[in-house]
Amino acid sequence: MGAVGDVNHAAADEGRKRVSGAGPRADGAAAKELPESLLVELRALPSRYPQARGALLPILHRLQEWRGWLAPADMRIAGEIVGLSAAEVFSVVSFYTMYRQRPVGRFPIGVCRNIACWVNGSEELVATVKQELGIGPGETTQDGLFSLEEVECLGSCGTAPCLEIESCYFERFTPEKLRTLIASLRKGSGDPAGAIAAAAKGS
């Protein structure tokens, strides 16, 4: 069936994850030392669940909050705490879109591309990022400040179009507001979390 020949590669190619990364063995970028206080915090999480494994997602969230992504060393530590191998942890990490297997910019911008946002101009937001920062989906600026990703429905359909940065929502957004946001984040790049929170409050 030559007619569908171009479809042949389709099925297996595009997995759930847009960003691929190293498996648990490649260990290069993990030099950052985990603070003891964080380790104590992580070790307390399994007691919230009937089985230690229940704490895996919260532990991974907390580790990613600290490093900005999940290095193989983080997956090993998570595994040690809940009693899983690094490979088992990696199989969980690779399932969920919010876990990052490689570093991204200090301000990872996620533009919703689903129906309500798309009908209300999400493509213009992606184009504005391209104009302002020269990056497309899956790319990071050379200075390491901004990354762009297209994401699926954020549940902001009634306040579309929406973009998010570290799960802070910027709703009813416009190219103009986006330009202002990029400028204010750039000024606050010394304290990314603070800059995002301040911008979210003002938007």
Next chain:
Amino acid sequence: METYLSTEFARSGPLLLDEARAKGRWKVAQKVFESMTPEQVVDEVKNAGLRGRGGAWFPTGIKWSFMPKEPLKGPSYLVINADEGEPGTFKDRQIMEKDPHLLLEGIAIGSFAIRAETAFLYIRGEYKAAHDALALAIAECERAGILGDAAMGTKKKMRIVLHRGAGAYICGEETALLNSLEGRRGEPRPKPPFPAVWGAFGRPTSVNNVETLANVPAIVERGAAWFKARGTAQAPGNLLFGISGAVEKPGCYELPLGTTARELVEKHAGGVKGGGKMRAFIPGGASTGFLPPDKLDVAMDPESLRKEGTMLGTGGIIVIPEEISVVDAARVFSRFFRHETCGQCSPCREGAAWSDQVIARFQRGEGLASDFALLEDIMRGSKQRTICVFPEAFAGPLGSAIKHFRGEFKHA
């Protein structure tokens, strides 16, 4: 119109405990914990005819009655599905961000009804604002003794554990959600066993949607007859209808089940944006598919929409304007479902990806006359052949697009 779910939606931040109590929150749970039996709560909810607002519309009281009556050799759990991810749906978020104590009170009553002392509230990872509002509300309740080892001053225990997901549409499927709660890949489980027998951490579990539980305090307080006075005979109560897309006033509107789509779109949401024309509308979230504008007089309840060959789903209406083709809109969904299939069942994994490729080909203007049969074949070959109903979900927009809007699919 009387509302009981959305009274706080106009606020900018969450209703805090003191003010929430002044508005009557926790009064019903207090009465339940002090003077009712689990059977009485289940019976009231059963008699009220409350059905699950997550999209499946299964009767809540009946679901609860499947749970063990005596705690056997271990605990039962209530799990709250706050993994709101169906495109076009943003109702649960309003409850959690604005009126978290309404939900927490519903959770406490629901837990009491199924004899659970622990509830796991699984919220999608992206909902940071809602998560923070709930975390604060739970902490308030723990400090005030509403939750804890002597909940509300009684001898009963009640604990609510807030748990964040990490980005996966499929975790809205209840058994995928349970796997995710247990720290596993969010892949749906084969059923049986159903969650009431083998749920979270291998224990009997009832999984209920946020809005469903938010209905419970009012039902217990005012009674089944009061509840049944609104909505339809088979689907009583109000629903939080979301209206989005190309409308003047998108938003979340609390109205009785059975309200027509036309009233929602034209009266409440102010009609099509800019006075434009409608090309299509989606009645209840992405997986319910497209309907042409001449179906706008359909009543928004499960039975009426089934007669139109679709579903009420989550009640999230999405309006597609004249200037956007259904082919392009269908591609947004096929790309979405291709991205979100969990991949464990071949018919779904392959079907979602192949159908996306075929729609993409139509979008490029390279469709073939034989592609309609190919799409039908993909849908036939994947529906009811997998662990969960994901193929039914991606077939919603696909099947309805080629049924109602075939003329838009140009082919050689």
